[in-house]
Amino acid sequence: MEKARTATGLQKVGKYEILYPLGQGSTSVVYLAKDPFINRKVALKLFNESLLRQAVSKKLAQRIFANEAALVGQFQHPHIVEVYDAILDSSQGFLVMEYVPGGTLEPFCEVSRLLPITQTVEIIFKCVRALEYAYQRGVIHRDIKPANILRTTTGDIKVSDFGSAVSDQMEETQLSGVGSPAYMAPEQLREDLLSQQSDIYSLGLVMYQLLTGHYPYSAASNVELAYQILHRDPPPPSLYRSEIPTAIDQLVMRAIAKDPAQRYCQWQDMGEALLALSSLSAPVPTITETKKFKAIQDLSFFQNFDEILIWEVLRITTWHQYPQGTRIIREGDIGDSFFIITQGEVEVLRGDRLLTQLRAGDCFGEMLYFQDTSAVRTTSVCVKSDTTVIEIQANRLNRSSDACQVEFNKAFLKILDKKIARLVALVADD
Numbered sequence: 001m002e003k004a005r006t007a008t009g010l011q012k013v014g015k016y017e018i019l020y021p022l023g024q025g026s027t028s029v030v031y032l033a034k035d036p037f038i039n040r041k042v043a044l045k046l047f048n049e050s051l052l053r054q055a056v057s058k059k060l061a062q063r064i065f066a067n068e069a070a071l072v073g074q075f076q077h078p079h080i081v082e083v084y085d086a087i088l089d090s091s092q093g094f095l096v097m098e099y100v101p102g103g104t105l106e107p108f109c110e111v112s113r114l115l116p117i118t119q120t121v122e123i124i125f126k127c128v129r130a131l132e133y134a135y136q137r138g139v140i141h142r143d144i145k146p147a148n149i150l151r152t153t154t155g156d157i158k159v160s161d162f163g164s165a166v167s168d169q170m171e172e173t174q175l176s177g178v179g180s181p182a183y184m185a186p187e188q189l190r191e192d193l194l195s196q197q198s199d200i201y202s203l204g205l206v207m208y209q210l211l212t213g214h215y216p217y218s219a220a221s222n223v224e225l226a227y228q229i230l231h232r233d234p235p236p237p238s239l240y241r242s243e244i245p246t247a248i249d250q251l252v253m254r255a256i257a258k259d260p261a262q263r264y265c266q267w268q269d270m271g272e273a274l275l276a277l278s279s280l281s282a283p284v285p286t287i288t289e290t291k292k293f294k295a296i297q298d299l300s301f302f303q304n305f306d307e308i309l310i311w312e313v314l315r316i317t318t319w320h321q322y323p324q325g326t327r328i329i330r331e332g333d334i335g336d337s338f339f340i341i342t343q344g345e346v347e348v349l350r351g352d353r354l355l356t357q358l359r360a361g362d363c364f365g366e367m368l369y370f371q372d373t374s375a376v377r378t379t380s381v382c383v384k385s386d387t388t389v390i391e392i393q394a395n396r397l398n399r400s401s402d403a404c405q406v407e408f409n410k411a412f413l414k415i416l417d418k419k420i421a422r423l424v425a426l427v428a429d430d
């Protein structure tokens, strides 16, 4: 493997130019690097050479490397760090990953830097969806902790470091000596057979820390810590932060229940509980990402969109809440966006003539999407009862992935089909 110093003094690993270290873990150092062929910044995880050489840890280190390497190209989820490449020779191994520039969630577990409760709920919801996605592909992460959840510059999150993961493809599903004891579920400490519930426990603990800035146990040694994890009941999060509502206390305590039978059974259950919370924790008329995700997922328009595409839709939409009587679009206006109603009811008018009424799931303005440039609206749309709509600009949709555009086109075709059927029925009645 090529590993040399460049003229600037920076190291080169393989074809990658090392820029500077981003962080260090127990088995590796992660660098910001550049892939010169496609001029892309990447995170390059260089596994500790001495670990790979030492007989005792060699097998474990190789296994950790192999775990992450197995994910090359496997997970494509907006909230999981993508692994682009993995290279191993006799002395060294490295992984090339998507670079996530905003650091980890660790600093937000400090009392002085706590995030708003709604934001924490959203972060945990995204982790739940990411880990459910991994679980559906047979993978349990086993090392969920704040340091393994990375932040983008816009505050979004990505789960990283699947080095401790177990997969249903492995012959050996128990792997000792990996994971962080502080976040291990009781059954993981006991080395019982693991399920998604051990990741649920660890994520519950992350939520606890993000909400309170406190780790629920305090022990002088790993043995004492293990005892507390197995036997001591932690206080509810609201003890540390009084604004935490009871429902959130209950959710966290259920996620970190010592007995798996008392814990959420599966990711879906925890996801639903978080969704129920998002309405509790948003008293102001803003729409949280958690609610937006659910609203989009529930619309028949998006019924054939998979989860990845729904996250993509979320990125290209603008949400509006309109009170009764608002005119959303006006006949004669120039526009290039179309709208999908998520809640409420609107009237479509030409002049003073009522053409039709539309409700949740219906869309309007879509005909302009099929034109290449902005065009004149031929109808007005007025809010009949308080309404929430998502707006999608044609030029943003045109820049989305091919898969996303294909699904939109299919959904529009279905709508067109229904409209034609309605017209045919009208003509037949005449």
Ligand SMILES: Nc1ncnc2c1ncn2[C@@H]1O[C@H](COP(=O)(O)OP(=O)(O)OP(=O)(O)O)[C@@H](O)[C@H]1O
Pocket (backbone or CB within 6 Å): 022, 023, 024, 025, 026, 027, 028, 029, 030, 043, 045, 081, 097, 098, 099, 100, 101, 103, 104, 143, 147, 148, 150, 160, 161, 163
């Ligand atoms: N994709 C990435 N983009 C940006 N920074 C990253 C990325 N991956 C890791 N880092 C940084 O490098 C640090 C170490 O990474 P990571 O946790 O994957 O190493 P590790 O050796 O597996 O650690 P451990 O086994 O102790 O959890 C992270 O805490 C983070 O600061």
